[in-house]
Amino acid sequence: MPRITSARVIVTCPGRNFVTLKIETDEGAYGIGDATLNGRELAVASYLTDHVIPCLIGRDAHRIEDIWQYLYKGAYWRRGPVTMSAIAAVDMALWDIKGKLAGMPVYQLLGGAAREGCMVYGHANGSDIAETIERAHEYLEQGYKAVRLQSGVPGLAATYGVSGERFYYEPAKGSLPDETVWSTSKYMRHVPQLFEKGRNALGWDVHLLHDVHHRLTPIEAGRLGKDLEPYRLFWLEDATPAENQAGFRLIRQHTTTPLAVGEIFNSVWDAKQLIEEQLIDYIRATVVHAGGITHLRRIAGLADLHQVRTGCHGATDLSPVSMAAALHFGLSVPNFGIQEYMRHTAETDAVFPHAYSLSNGLMHPGDKPGLGVDIDEALAAKHEYKRAYLPVNRLEDGTMWSW
Template structure:
């Protein structure tokens, strides 16, 4: 059995998904996701120009050797562009292996550890009242966990993941009006004075059973983050995400010394080597890597195993930039992983997305239930894909009130 080539598709309903279809001489194909949000054409071109031609003639069943070929064979290793491309290939290989074995991928990993995987929704509001309404809506849908982001009074513009005005339902993470990013303004002082009380009010309103999560999105200094983590202890958060920039990993020691609030980090990490110290030193409680950005199922399984040795649970990234293919790969890892924690969920379920990526994966009462179909259990409609083209867009950037660039 040999790889004969592949196709790369860029586009989708409201998203620039990068979809790989890897083909073999026996007619079995595999699907992978290489979407790198707002830089989508880069992994797509890397796949088409460099990687796919190099794979022709290889046996797709040798997924471990192919992953080593990609990673060790790259003199300039890692980075989000390369790892997203490697991740797509690795997903496609596991998809092929599952189809050949007539088994869902989770069975190849070791079988079920649970019947379903708890997911969390994103609730956001321009003010606390609007945020509470959204949380209540998700609770009514059966969610047991909700991430909460709220507008800050007096903030010159919206804080992270918050609409500019009440009732604005446009998605807040990406602007597809061009490559020049929108500029947001941030004030740590206003945030630190307001958010602990807001989280306490949410806890009082929704009671002790609902899991509340909150994302700082790298905005605080280590001292500020340590104080904030201590201040929000009464809110009993399920996790506090990205309290400081991920590059300064020693900053998490300061947080650990001053607070017991669980810490989640890692959505921007690209390999085991980005997070092994954090896991081994037990400076985090949840590892947030994504199967796409971290290079596929093969390396992420190693991260999960290492995390399990150090009381660290999974909390895979699941923003809208992840296509149903990568979400399916994570669903298989979630149902297997003995140290599963929670899954971010903000992508599946729209009619247009379901038409492009048909599958039997389903969300029910805040739980993701994995498909029993062979492989990853996701199909890709190439004719439907013809409806979509790449549309340039960018994340916002952040400045302080005096104009200083800050961390997005």
């Protein structure tokens, strides 16, 4: 049995901050896991170094389930983004090790491929509707079958999802959080225009998505969903904060637009009511913030019983390690729906060489043993950590609001 002999945390910033856990065994195999928590990276790094790693030394690396339960139940203080991101990093690294020792890619250990590839969607962001549509055309020319449309809102200086980069969106920056201003009424007037023009320009053979980013009340979300019904969205994402899961019941009463939520969920308990009452159509929990491959499979299993499909978060605040893990997971589960894919910068790709690939709108994790991704530690060391925060949001009268 492979015994864990050492583990260490690697913090690097090749354009943005990433936290990586590397676990080594006495049989020479090692595995890596992503522990990045956007804007709170060092909290997870400390949790791993000070509290988790000492408990791993000497354990059988093959006992993934037992180690997961040990770290979850044994800490007494359960769930939460810091704890679950740390557990996820361990879980990913152990699956990586198991795959390497078996000589197989992780998706084969999860039951094999359930499809030829994972459909992904890109982000078409523009300062106005015309620019957003132009960006969407660029994605379609690259073979994408699904595109998320986000546009600047007239009268607002900044809008979620819109940046100066054509294919990248990185909101975390600065030594202190940026403060942005929000108007629900201006947004609600603008979005139906975006999708009316978007559907007319892009046609009906492309899946169109949109992210509200938790900014509406349930009744406002229901109204927006109804307004968007003629344009047949693939989904309306994060329409309202989901701490009160029953809030989605009110949205369901007013619209048939498919609903997606869950990128900030940490466990199956965050999604239990939403799934069991079929209040959502897609669960967006991600491998790094929801306890790794082991726990994400449980969430997907519950979702499958209720005809809810997966649509995992995949922004650039997840390292290529998480992207690979998400693709192994997505390739294997029966109720896969779609995978978000924001391309990393060339700097990041150099630090994290990987086997996954994109072709004609589908991604595949590759067939290298394990997760198929590595970390160049020498190169990582050249990119020092830089503190960065996500923005905060206020209404026009100064009231704090969901960003």
